[in-house]
Amino acid sequence: MLQTVLEPGTAENAALFRETYLAAYRFMLLARLLDDKFAALWRSGRIHGGVFLGRGQEALSAATGVSLKKGDVFAPLIRDAAGRLAFGETVRDAARTYLGSALGPMRGRDGNVHRGKPREGYLPMISHLGAMISVVNGILLAHRFKKISGTVGVASIGDGATSTGAFHEALNQAAVEKLPLVLVVADNQYAYSTPTARQFACRDLADKAPGYGVEVDSVDGTDLSACLKSIGQAVAHARAGRGPRLVIATLLRLCGHGEHDDAGYIDPQLKTSPIGRDCLKVAEEHLVRQKWADATTLATWRSEVTHEIEEAIAQVQREPAPDPFAEEWRAISSRHLSETHADNEVDPA
Amino acid sequence: MLQTVLEPGTAENAALFRETYLAAYRFMLLARLLDDKFAALWRSGRIHGGVFLGRGQEALSAATGVSLKKGDVFAPLIRDAAGRLAFGETVRDAARTYLGSALGPMRGRDGNVHRGKPREGYLPMISHLGAMISVVNGILLAHRFKKISGTVGVASIGDGATSTGAFHEALNQAAVEKLPLVLVVADNQYAYSTPTARQFACRDLADKAPGYGVEVDSVDGTDLSACLKSIGQAVAHARAGRGPRLVIATLLRLCGHGEHDDAGYIDPQLKTSPIGRDCLKVAEEHLVRQKWADATTLATWRSEVTHEIEEAIAQVQREPAPDPFAEEWRAISSRHLSETHADNEVDPA
Amino acid sequence: MSVTYLEAIREAQAHALRDDPRVFIYGQDVGAFGGAFKATKNLASEFPGRVLDSPISEDAIMGLAVGAAIEGMRPIVEMQFADFSTVGFNQIVNQAATLFWRTNVPCPITVRLPFGGTSGSGPFHSQCMETVYAHYPGLIVLTPATVEDAYSMLLEAVAIDDPVIFCEHKFLYYHLKAERLPSEALPVGKARIAREGRDMTIVAYSAMVHEALEAAKELTPEGWEVEVVDLRSVKPIDTDTVMASVARTGRLLCVGEAWSWGGATAEIIARVVTEGYGLLDAPPQRLNAKDTPVPYHPNLWAAHRPTARAIAAAARKLLRL
Amino acid sequence: MSVTYLEAIREAQAHALRDDPRVFIYGQDVGAFGGAFKATKNLASEFPGRVLDSPISEDAIMGLAVGAAIEGMRPIVEMQFADFSTVGFNQIVNQAATLFWRTNVPCPITVRLPFGGTSGSGPFHSQCMETVYAHYPGLIVLTPATVEDAYSMLLEAVAIDDPVIFCEHKFLYYHLKAERLPSEALPVGKARIAREGRDMTIVAYSAMVHEALEAAKELTPEGWEVEVVDLRSVKPIDTDTVMASVARTGRLLCVGEAWSWGGATAEIIARVVTEGYGLLDAPPQRLNAKDTPVPYHPNLWAAHRPTARAIAAAARKLLRL
Ligand SMILES: Cc1ncc(C[n+]2csc(CCOP(=O)(O)OP(=O)(O)O)c2C)c(N)n1
Ligand SMILES: Cc1ncc(C[n+]2csc(CCOP(=O)(O)OP(=O)(O)O)c2C)c(N)n1
Ligand SMILES: [Mg+2]
């Protein structure tokens, strides 16, 4: 977790920006290759259930992660592998959740993108779209009660999730309470197969902001520099106590909704348009152009990251699966109030 | 139900406007006196449950009712006595619901403001705020399927209901489907005791419209002329197939949330401000100023209306209450699929 | 001095706010106004900044409570009426109820649901929602029937490290009175013998306890001694106390104001017959509200829900079996 | 040729669209894409303008369906997963379910809920929600277990003048096959004897019918003849068929994939013992999912829900009582 400083001008800030950019790029690369690995594991039957990739959204996601620091709150969504890693998740914990390791944070109870460590401000999404935003609000309000200041919460959502009542209620709630919430909308043009034209009728999602009385910024989600600036500013603004901001990023999902989906419905024109650019390539070009890295360095990083992933996966694959007989089948923490009825406990042995 | 014609200029239109105004005023007066009557009946213990008045909101409500015609759809809210009457509800049916007559449209099953005749496009609200808007959408979509064109649906809500997820989802849905919906928000400054500052943070509720891609108009809710024009235009616009519109009316609730509430929390400054004007008085002054009526006429109308109400109430009070033994305790229409278990039918005799 | 069920709820909240800085209250009109039923009267001024009016956003209200709970607070949420919790349903059953199981982080939230029928309130201000919440793992569902329990169970609810659905019955708010607030109390999870008897057991909870007690009284002159068990909580259910009572009386009538299908009455019967079949001398019976929405008109309402008279009639039938 | 459970659902919708101009389909990704499970594959092109993609707005989806039903249409709503119906819950239980009773206007809506557990789906893509819907008056809740029933009951659901919660089990979608679509069918409201037996009755529904049948097979070599009743619908419940079966066998085991508290298994036991107590030779038993959210990991999942093995074990115990 690195904090971006975004006032341009000074040499110091230029150096810091370069450092942040490089860090964010590393998380993008790590996320892309990790996602690819999950996809491969899924194809070979090693992952149960779905696999959901963030391909094409790594710049936005990594920018979010690196803009936050310890004590902040992050509620990622399905396409946020990069942001999760940048916020501090280890490759191991990501893999543990996908592979159902008993040692992972979800202990095999929940899987794939449904992972996090709430006590560390890293919220494990439930599937219901929009539902995490008000949870972030609650943590931020608790900070206020506890007189912890200067923390920020980011919730990620997609274009489709803007249609949920939960989105509306939570954004309004944050605005009324003037909470330091940054709500990042990754407008990737589709919600599963549904194009934005069937999802909303506003000219631009940014037009929603005045209706909540929150600030707004729009950003090219394929450009890491732009994302770092936009999210960095929004976070700085919230951190300074200036209330919630909406960030609308335009980009394209460069994969299926999940790995089961060939995404044949995506308009080919979008793919060749600027929003269809691969943010990872764009970032690499930028690195080379800025002379922050050359082709050899990029190749080295890639093999380092590949190695890191392979090692982590190999380790996690040796970890134990959850054992149903050792499992404590209890949904509440108050042991004395939990009940198991005899009739529900017929011994299957 | 009268249709307003609002293009100014011609003498014919001026006459039509006068006629519409007079009709609307009559409904305002009827609603005000009927509400007063319900309040009196409640105070004397003749009405069970709550009584909810529209005092101060009659201009907006009546304007809505007179702007609609047969075949249109109206989903009123708690403060819409005037609009209901203008849309065709009889004083008798209103009283029957409040007094629990078995002959009323709700047959004593539901009460007070929870009344309507869905098959006539007059929707009986459920209590959950915001929930009726998408129902209106459904009727309008059905009209499209059935190739019925030129109909309009109006849903009324309050400032507080704009915070519900249901409001958001339904307005967005209407915009996506380009339905002829007019969503009238009576911003009466409070939701029960909660002032708008604790309800939303936007500068103006009208700022919400661009976020949905719908048109918007703002209107002084204390001024019947303005309401007739604003709602009339919105309805005409929707009727012409030009999509949904939001109308934001500013006014003040001149009564408690219900008759049990003395509304001591209302800011006295608001009461003396222009939005605290009594729309009924404003309309009467307009009538006199325009020479459309003088004091004597007004007094005559008032006594006519009082008489009409007294007669209806007297009749309804003689009507039978629902008989629990004659009641068919069955919640589904498919008789063959309804079940009553013996154990649930212990004879109370 | 005497204290009503509603005042007990207010006092418990005042007590919790006083004793525990982690407690705050969030809900519509709970602040300066003191709540639709005045259950938070004066709390906003006694505890500045800790009793917050919310927008009309039940989903976000519950979501916020979960976030605050994660961060170590102990939110008390007031739903204006239980019926409106349907629009916060998802956050309750999928967010709050699953948090501990998924992440090992407890979720101490108290959701106050003013619930149950009162005359003239109609289909959307009268509902009993304990069934749908009790069905979900991860929730505790309390249904106090007395002033004392309203107080002590609400205090305990706030102290419990899990989401508690606190069903407070609107019918009991004003006219149920006690001499004073209790200093001791049965813990949550224990049922109470509200009346001892020999000939049959009536299991009830919340407002129905009082109807059952009245029915028992009605049957005394006829020579019947009816035991009444007040469940106090419908999740967990104190099956042991119910079984012990049935073991004594041999007869069981379960009474619930909720609808019949899958209600607490079905659950209790299922537990008793699966685990204590031999205890019964006659088939267990249940009495519930009729299977329609709750009617507005007082005449219909009185026939819709179980009353002392209906319970007595059901009991007589069962005693004759 | 053979047809899967999922194809049967598609065919029933095609049939309904073809036969009745009032039918339309509304839900996320149901249009050109054909739905998350392909249950509406090609229907948008076969029936232009009648299969509409909705925004991610379950509340508004259900509200719109109610409005359309009022106006005489017969909407079929697809929830992408049953679990997501929690955010449309209010419109289902308070708007759709109360309309007829309040106004005498029927509300013919079919809500298709792809439900139930599959390996690796986790807490929010596996839930059984029949219990919470069945609790509410005004709803019909169907739970087809076979390809034939998936087809015929969906057709009947569309024809029924009331809101129908159509619980289609995702576990059965692909691997359950039949030779052909049925031309005749048992009506909704009638249970089916899926297997005849003499020694005990297992009542199950949806995917659990197949687990129960397998358990029954497992018990045959041990000399037990187990009868399996497929409920087909959990509201209404065909109590008569269940009782008749119990009258023959004297023993009852109810199996449900839903959680135990107030589930269909509790409801059936309550009905059987209150109305047919004398029919039983041993205490009735139930077997349900464990009282936690549905786990993601296949190992946990297999232990969480009742399986043929667990059912056979429970049956053995009961047969020995
Ligand atoms: C309330 C709710 N309804 C439906 C779904 C099923 N669902 C999962 S992801 C998805 C599409 C989300 O689209 P978007 O918000 O644009 O995010 P993206 O996948 O494009 O990143 C849908 C419909 C859900 N998770 N929650
Ligand atoms: C979803 C929901 N939550 C809470 C309530 C309780 N309630 C009834 S009216 C009301 C205030 C409504 O305020 P507003 O929308 O401004 O309408 P007004 O009463 O001012 O006309 C509240 C909170 C409700 N009916 N529905
Ligand atoms: Mg998207």
Ligand SMILES: [Mg+2]
């Ligand atoms: Mg208001």
